[in-house]
Amino acid sequence: MPAASVAQPTNARMALAVLFLGNIFIGSGVLAPAAMINTMTADLNVDSVAIGALIGWGAVVLCIGAPAFGFFTNQVDRRTLLAASLFLYAGGHIASAFAPDYTSLLIIRLAMISGAAIFTPQAASAVALMMPDERRSSAVATVFMGWAVATAVVIPLTSILAEIMDWRLIYAALGVGSLLAAIGVLMALPAKLYPARMSLSTWGEVIRRPPILILLAATSLQITGQFVLFPYLAAELRRASNADPSAVALALGCYGAAGLFGSIVAARTVNSLGAARTHMICLAIMVSGLVGWSLFASSPAPAIASCFVWGLGFGAGVAMQQARLIAVAPALASASVALNTSVLYLGQAAGSAIGGDLITRTLHPLMGPAGAAFMLMALAASWWANRRFNA
Numbered sequence: 001m002p003a004a005s006v007a008q009p010t011n012a013r014m015a016l017a018v019l020f021l022g023n024i025f026i027g028s029g030v031l032a033p034a035a036m037i038n039t040m041t042a043d044l045n046v047d048s049v050a051i052g053a054l055i056g057w058g059a060v061v062l063c064i065g066a067p068a069f070g071f072f073t074n075q076v077d078r079r080t081l082l083a084a085s086l087f088l089y090a091g092g093h094i095a096s097a098f099a100p101d102y103t104s105l106l107i108i109r110l111a112m113i114s115g116a117a118i119f120t121p122q123a124a125s126a127v128a129l130m131m132p133d134e135r136r137s138s139a140v141a142t143v144f145m146g147w148a149v150a151t152a153v154v155i156p157l158t159s160i161l162a163e164i165m166d167w168r169l170i171y172a173a174l175g176v177g178s179l180l181a182a183i184g185v186l187m188a189l190p191a192k193l194y195p196a197r198m199s200l201s202t203w204g205e206v207i208r209r210p211p212i213l214i215l216l217a218a219t220s221l222q223i224t225g226q227f228v229l230f231p232y233l234a235a236e237l238r239r240a241s242n243a244d245p246s247a248v249a250l251a252l253g254c255y256g257a258a259g260l261f262g263s264i265v266a267a268r269t270v271n272s273l274g275a276a277r278t279h280m281i282c283l284a285i286m287v288s289g290l291v292g293w294s295l296f297a298s299s300p301a302p303a304i305a306s307c308f309v310w311g312l313g314f315g316a317g318v319a320m321q322q323a324r325l326i327a328v329a330p331a332l333a334s335a336s337v338a339l340n341t342s343v344l345y346l347g348q349a350a351g352s353a354i355g356g357d358l359i360t361r362t363l364h365p366l367m368g369p370a371g372a373a374f375m376l377m378a379l380a381a382s383w384w385a386n387r388r389f390n391a
Contacts (some may be wrong), residue, residue: 011188016142018184022086023146025178026116028154029093030058030155032174034231035158035252036167038238038245042207043167049356051094052231054106056352057225058113062345065117067203070125070338073118074197078126079189085181089115093175097168104378109339115178120144125195125334136274137323141267144322148315149264152256156249159234161246163241175184195334206335211328211389218381219321220343220350222283227351230358231295231360233307238301239364240297258311266316270323276386279320283379287372290300294368310339318344329391 018389033040033054040051049238073081089096092112124140131139158170206212229236237243262282289310296302325336351374358367385391 008388012130015190016127016139016189018181018188019127019143020146020149021184022123022178022181022303023143024150024154024173025086025146025148026089026119027150029089029174029178030055030113031150031155031230032158033171034233035155035230036162036368037234039162039167043243044105044330046102047360048235050102052352052356054109055231056349056356057367058109059345060105060138061110061113061350062117063349064120065114066342066345067335067338069114069118070121070202072336074195074334075079077191077198078122078129078193078195079185079191081122082126082189083182083185084177084299085115085118085122085214086185087115088112089119090167090175090178090182092172093178097175099168099173110296113333117341117345120147120339121338122334123335124326126193126328128190128197128326128337129193130190135223136326137270138267139327140323141263141270141316141319144319145260145263145267145315148256148259150256151311151314152253152258152260155256156253159249160245172227200301203334206329206332209329210254211326211391212332212339213323213379214389215324215328215391216339216343216383218279218378218385219318219340220347221374221378221381222286222317222321223344223347224349224351224354225371225378226286226292226360227348228371228374229290229353231352232355232367236297236364236367237303241300241303242299243303247304248298251307254304254308255311255314258308259313259315261318262312262375263315266320270320275320275323275327276382276391279317279324280379280382280386282317282320283375283382284313284353286310286313286317286338287375287379290372292369294365294372297365297368299337324385324391328389338391365387 037048037051046116095108123143127139127143147177234248237248266278289306324339325340326333356366
């Protein structure tokens, strides 16, 4: 396998900052339908399960696209690739603002979501090429914190704005933000940044490594548990506790703020605690939050508090998995992180489908327990990977 081409950015902080910004808009675009679910259902004349499907079917594309793009773009300079993915994402959001109906919106989303399939895993692999070993875990956590900011700031704000303005304008704003992030990537990242060239045999090597497979399983189970409820959270708050738009926004804000806080704490402590231990702590916290939701969903204040606890581990948990995969096999990071993103989105698709099925069967009270059960399975897999393989 040919060696990677490593390049130091002129300004490492700026390079990390633009990748962080890119993940904010990637995360915001992926999760935006969950924040606008109540207004989009009314405007497009569909039910909440259909809006959840925007996330679910998009996740299917992401699941397939992350490793596929990781393989076929392996010889493309990371700066060019990351900027192009954001340009595609920007164009898709702007086109979505003009979608005449639900079907058109779904088709555009499935096309534009390819940008997300490229950006998040390849941003992590770019960090692995730019940063020294001793700073790699914290740098990956910092870049992935963009998702936490999306859930902490952009998604709650989106929920509020969707009640007072056309959701199409929000899509247009996400497109403009993605465009600015693309320009930042072109300006801040070094040129000639190439990962180690991946052959089919190299991908085979990745999937033959037991610690990598167990870590991937833990990621998928974690996100499945998360997305049984999350895409429908705004609608479920309104149904279970008769929450008004401000209470829904508060719940999403608490969830997101907790995710941001947890990510900051994890980024500062991972070098001393280790990525494995940090990940297991995150999972245990999320289980407790989902248990709280299961018990108190009908009472607004305890339900919102449960959302805060649940959110504490979300962003940090995924970042820790990326750091663990890079540590297990640094030379295979481009492939293993792409696969991690793939199974992450597989979890989104599976969780959204399970949640939608529970709603269709009017089994709403089981959404929280089902999510917690998947989280417990993820915790078991994470513990086993660390105990058996020190991963």
